[in-house]
Amino acid sequence: MPDIDAVAQSLAAELKNRKSDYTEARFEESQTSHIVYRGKVMESIGRSTASGGNVRALVKGGWGFTSFNDFAKLPDRVSLAVEQARSAGTGKSNLAPIESAVDNIPSGVSQDPVTIPLADKKRLLDEYNEIIWSIPQIKTSNINYSDSRKKVVFLNSEGSYITQERADVALRLTAIAAKDSEVQQVGLSIGSRGDFKAIKGLHQKIKEMSQNAVALLTAPQAKGGEYTVVLDPILAGVFVHEAFGHLSESDFVYENDRMQEIMVLGRQFGVEQLNIVDSAAEPGLRGSYKYDDEGTPSVKTYLIREGKLVGRLHSRETAAKMNEKPTGNARAINYRYPPIVRMTNTYIEPGSISFEEMISDIKEGIYAKNWYGGMTSMEMFTFSAGEAYMIRKGKIAEAIRPIMLTGNVFNTLKNIDAIGNDLDMNQGGGCGKGGQMPLPVSNGSPHIRIQRCLVGGK
């Protein structure tokens, strides 16, 4: 491994001496290991190392960015980035001021998950796979395990020099049941900030997951149309991420006048009980950090408070252009990309209603649990459940095929009419935007109820 501290230090003076409005550099080194099962056999087990860096420069509002994993001739790379910025820039540079920081943030885990012997990891996964296969009618299974340890050194022409380390563990299991030409699957995703223990002891959950996949083979499909839908905390977390979170990322707003009119602070988006937060500042979650990839300290940002739009997510550039405070949401998935505005840990704050109360007055509706995926186009969004049940006369009734829900942010948020008291964060997610995927994030919510939600089906 190249010594990225030495590389970074050698460049500190270089960055300040350039004729640009702003210059920064980011260096990374990481180790990962992965284990993949397809069916009964382990398909892939491997270890990887990576190192690389980038330089980004700003001149007259234009950016130059160069990434590399060959550390030779670094001053030339800096020159290239500055030159590129100069040929792109025609206006005025505008970055929200932040205090420069010199800091060193360790990963906080007692044991680096990458260093745990592969034999130990394999033993646990073998147990899980055996449970999946012990259920009759399971045709095949997928298990994807990965862990990583990463160190990032950030420095800029304003004197910041920040070293941050993090570790991640991610596990996704899928049980696939088949009978005749019917194929159904149910998945489970678990993640943690480097704590391997988080993926231990899942035996019972995995058994239930596999049984659910088999049960779906005979479950009927919902009829397409509008329903009263209750979402469990996992799916509601995906919902808040897709339905509203992406809209609050201001890189889509800051140079778009019409978008600014829509996203005007104070606009009523939902009921008074609705509060939505994004916060990298809460420790220990997948989307947590102390500084973002521009060296801005993270904060807790209310996006919606009492149903009204009160904030949005910023980089230094979007904050300056919109005359708001930077929120520390500029993130890059790795050194090959410049930072863009991203979510971190996004959640709906808990209300006061219990799950039983929430479903008690629903004559016919759908209880949708667990996630399969989600996507947004800002205005319209879709997200899919991993499991679903009919609600009849206030009670959970028969299982139905997993459903896809769709909505329009300007209507659907207003149609949330009950917010539960049972906030739970899902740590298994990864988010994609601008080709940068999967970025570690977490989503959360209590149970929520949505009126008139459009469900795809027969």
Next chain:
Amino acid sequence: MEQILARAEKVAKEAEVFEVSSEETQVRFESNRLKQMQTNQSTSIALRIIKDGRVGYATAAGTADGQQLVKDAVETAAFGSEAKFKLPGDTRYPKVDIYDSAVQAVPIKEMVDLGEAMVATVTGHTPGIMCDAIVSRSVMTVRLINSRGGQAEYKKSFFGLDIEGNLIQDTDMLFVGESENSCHPLSDTKKVTDIVLKQLELAKNRAKSPTKVLPVVFTPNGVASALIMPLLSAFNGKIVYEGASPIGNKTGQKIFDKNFSLRDDPLVAFRPASRPCDDEGVASQRTLLINKGIVRGFLYDLQTAALAGKKSTGNGNRGRGSLPAPAPSALVVTPGKTTFDEMVQDIKEGLVIEQLMGAGQGNILGGDFSGNVLLGYKIENGKIVGRVKDTMVSGNVYKILKDIAAIGSETRWVGGFLQTPPFYCKGLSVSSKG
């Protein structure tokens, strides 16, 4: 590379070293203006060994420490899957043109001009639209050597044009976009912008979709976003071997419409998905998947082929630095005889789907898909009357493709991996808020 191979051969029976290097330049426009110039240099190396009959694997991006790489590969080989395959020895590769030195020579100024031309055409047509555009060029070098004397090396050039526009009126958002790429430099932006302008024209008016079963025409983009994903899994040799593909045991049977033929084709000259060999050094070939509705073949890499008692089809693909696995190079659908306009004229009430959002989230293995019509239009009495919104369609790919009303005559490359004409499908379930 040679040193790493030599070091690995000392501790393992077989070894293979695979290296990819790339240099890329991008000119990016944001909100109708030139915003960023970007270059990316990257080298990565992967070592695969067979030790005591098991596969070991390690990769390094950036500065590779050969000793560490071999050590990591040996550690993983203790648990690795049993190697059923043999690495290919010295192989004759087909000649496929995928490198044009003119790509690297395109001046930045010209790339800026191309981006400005795209943005100017679209904003000139529709005032108030905000465009993001990317003009990119790159060169990639792939090298592979193994302990059985196999060696492969090729160089590929890439040039891409990409534009997306969004138009906001009150809380209504319209997204349009198109891209084109080639191993040659592209100098004509009209092909890309013509499609975007057509999207804008068709979306000008609003139309309401009913909730019922309707005929649907999928444009090439629509085919890519709705119908192709389930087929990708179904023809993957690994999923076939596992017994999870619904058509895995249907070779020689007519499962699809008689007008539907599909092949994997890595040999089309100057297409970015083409290549003389796959990522394991197996020679590229055309593989027939569906011929006139009959299932003809599946895609294999070395290991899966060996397990299934088949031959590799040269589809060993290393996505994201992982071990080779079967994946298509480029899928090509044989065009039919019906024009897009004829399809629309034939429909009394139906939809045209250009972009379906979220179709990949369904039960892909079973062929079920469901998605929100991100960009689509209503057909009334043989004419497109306007854009539909807040509308979902769902269906099952196997049911839909069993009996197709017509396959189009005008084929187009979509996203670099699929060449397809439009599909006119008989009945899809549509749910709408109107």
